[in-house]
Amino acid sequence: MPDHPAKGGPRLSRRGFVALGAAAAATPMLPAPVATAAPATGWDPTRYGSVYTSRPTDPTAVLLGSQSFQAHADGTGDDTAVLQAAVDEASRRGIANKLGDILGGARGFPHGDGGGIVLVPSGTYRLSAPIQVHDSVRIIGYGPSRPVFVLGPSTPGYSSGTPRELFGFLRRPLGGPVSYANNDTFGTALINLDIRIGPGNPDAMGVRFGGAQLCLLQDLDIEVGDGLCGIDHNANLIHRVRVTGGQVGLRAWAASAGWQTTLLDCRFTGQSHAAVTMGNDAKLVVVRAVIAKTPRAFEAAPGQTQHLYIQDTHLDHVSDVAVTLNDSTSLPGSENDLVRLSNQLTLLNCTTASTPDLLLLTPSGARTTAPEPAAHIRELTHGLRVEEALAADESRREGIYLAATAGAGTSRIRSALRSDTPAPPPVKKWVSVTDVARRLGRTVGRGQDDLAVFQAAVDQHDVVFVPIGPLPPDRHTQTAPHHPADRPPPATDLAARRRPPPQLLRAADPPSPRVHPQRRPQHHHRDRPGHRSAHPGRGQPPVAVRRRLLPGRHRHPVRQVAPRGSRRDRQPRLHLPRHTQIHHLGTRRRRHLRQHLERQRLGRQRPTGRRHP
Known part of the structure; x- marks a missing residue:
């Protein structure tokens, strides 16, 4: 075509x-998954599994299952309290050792505003209430298989009509006011673990993922079942995360400070409503994703502009439409060019299978269809399009542009989805x-x-650990x-x-926090003028x-x-x-x-x- x-x-x-x-x-x-990961099959070349197959020897980390933090890890006993205690201890050590101190006491933060690591071995850990993940604390699983955190069937508090998460990123370190993470929150993460929501929890969310710089979800499998969603809100990076089931995979909103959220090598399968819903301008950058067996891949909230960028992604059995956006002229304030032209979509080098419609504009109902349900979408753009930018023959236009060809073979899909992130030793x-x-x-x-x-x-x-x-x-x-x-x-x-x-x-595990010597003030150095290519x-x-x-x-x-x-x-x-x-x-x-x-x-x-x- x-x-x-x-x-x-x-x-x-x-x-x-x-x-x-x-x-x-x-x-x-x-890092890409290690050799112990489940082998890739069919057209998906990505391997998923435990990234850390043995325990990293960080003696300052809090170890779940150690003498001070003994857990059942059998899927039956309730491990909520001990996991929360481990997270609290990691934050407490960070404060005592003045690790972090990003804000330097500003905005009411203590000097040494927390931060630490909780290591979790393989096992099945039953939870019955939200885990408060304090600012700059990272929970990291290890072992031949990832640790699994399970919300049991019909757990009280998860069917009351109010959304409730299993893991929630908080704004402050231990001892501060309890509030959800925002632009004051740095570096909180869940890494190399799985979450499973049992039946009878319709309001359950896997992770409330808010925050600012360096917040991360990586190497997770989230099985939502009949719950609400896998991930609610979004911070910096979501990498190699698979969300199965639920009404929605990711409920996206504008990230703190208004920058984009990047999704790399993610998979969304079997959502009953949509894989991703976008509230206010979420600014999503989606690369090498697979979205399958859902009515809609991406859905914008009414009356909201979006900056949505999708590349090297496969849309498989998306029955209704791949993307829904609002008509630019229907947006509040659309008489202003800055508002109207801010409603943007870009798809590059994407493939489809059993996905007939690519774009739906509301409320007009205008649809953009693929040449065939199985197609290679070289490029689809909506909004302001600039060609030959900054050249003498630069041109600008609004509207929809589609460049696509019928058919998308297995080799093309695998080529687009092949990850370029290296594996750790x-x-x-x-x-x-x-x-x-x-x-x-x-x-x-x-x-x-x-x-x-x-x-x-x-x-x-060959490998040096610091x-x-x-x-x-x-x-x-x-x-x-x-x-x-x-x-x-x-x-x-x-x-x-x-x-x-x-x-x-x-x-x-130390019985008391370790205190470090007072550090001198920080000095930030800028690159010298004339710095050349390296x-x-x-x-x-x-x-x-x-x-x-x-x-x-x-x-x-x-x-x-x-x-x-x-x-x-x-x-x-x-x-x-x-x-x-490094x-x-x-x-x-x-x-x-x-x-x-x-x-x-x-x-x-x-x-x-x-x-x-």
């Missing part, structure tokens, strides 16, 4: 860092940098220059990536977690890529590395090759390098004239 407007409208060779929690980093370095291969320092007769993480320890670690081991801990604010770790000329630069994210001084590293083979020499290891929180100072030729070029360098990975389970990281590389990647992929939210 031809394109046409729709009818009706010291160098580290081959070594890699992996700090505790490869999966909890952000977009470019999000098994936990058993991780070597702690503190063990390396001990062998060298040195200490690490006490504020001295630790470059020699880190260099020895990466010279001797436990959580603080770092003096005037110390930085920077990288000078070494990229072979015949390979593209990596999507490297340099991030690490905070940890206490090494002499306090113990596997047992990728050799592209006409420019390699330079250092400036990254901080979470300002004011890490005590592993590796000296700064500056662009070659500068006065600071004489300082020791920590070089990372193209495949270097990950974390923690809640704080800077995003400059990730954003820079993501812009480069998207810049190479985006054809001229296509809109991107």
Whole structure:
């Protein structure tokens, strides 16, 4: 089918860092499932299963099932109280150790505003009430299979007519006012666990997922049954999450601070109403999703504008329509171009099977149909379309544009859905940098220059684990990536977690919080003017890529590395090759390098004239 407007409208060779929690980093370095995951079948190439098959050895984490936090883990005994106690303890330790302190006492937050990790082994844990996940606390499952949290049949409180969640992200750390997460909430997460809602709970929601930067749902299976929804509200990132059943898979709203929410490699199946409903402008970016066996994939609330971007997604047996939006001219204030032109949809490289209609505009009822129920949608846009942007022949138009062809084979579907996020190595291969320092007769993480320890670690081991801990604010770790000329630069994210001084590293749960020395004020450094490309083979020499290891929180100072030729070029360098990975389970990281590389990647992929939210 031809394109046409729709009818009706010291160098580290081959070594890699992996700090505790490869999966909890952000977009470019999000790990793919490991070999123990269930094998992919048919046209879906993605493998799902436990990412952490053994326990990460973070001695500062709270361990569910330890002597202090014993659980039934049999699916019969009620584990609500012990899980809540573990989450409370993780937040309490974070406050006592001054981990976090993102707001520095502003807006009524305590200094050291919580933050910590709860590790949960494989097992079945029955819950009977919502778990309050405090600000910056992450619950992470491990084992050959993911831990499963079960809401029993007809649990009191989940059929009263008021929606009620099983896990709720809260705004404040332990001891603060209880309110749902918002733009004050950073880094809360659920990782590598499953949620199962039993029958007779029509008001149940799997997760109330609000928050701001670095909030994350990753590697989850949520079986909603006859409940309300799998996920309510949305923060930064939802990655490799499968939602089955329920009235709605995701009830999306505008994320805190108004930025977009990204869904990567997600699956929504069997919702009775719609896979995703969108309240006020949710700004969803959906990549490599599968939406199946539901009447509607995406549905906008009446009277609301939407910025919806969908790419490399498969729509399978969506019986009514893939997307519903409001007529732009029907929106309140649509006489203003800024309002009318803000109602936008983009589909790129999507495929359909048994999905005849692609777009429904309400209240007019105008529908845009695919050439056949099985089709390849090269591009579908609604709203303002700009072609040849910033060129002399730039053109703009409103309305609907469709470029699609009939038929979508298995190979095309698999190609679009194939994930590009790398897998972390098994936990058993991780070597702690503190063990390396001990062998060298040195200490690490006490504020001295630790470059020699880190260099020895990466010279001797393929995977180096950096436990959580603080770092003096005037110390930085920077990288000078070494990229072979015949390979593209990596999507490297340099991030690490905070940890206490090494002499306090113990596997047992401590009886009282550990107090860290007072840290100095933070200082934020900007990139120097004239900073050049860091990728050799592209006409420019390699330079250092400036990254901080979470300002004011890490005590592993590796000296700064500056662009070659500068006065600071004489300082020791920590070089990372193209495949270097530095990950974390923690809640704080800077995003400059990730954003820079993501812009480069998207810049190479985006054809001229296509809109991107």
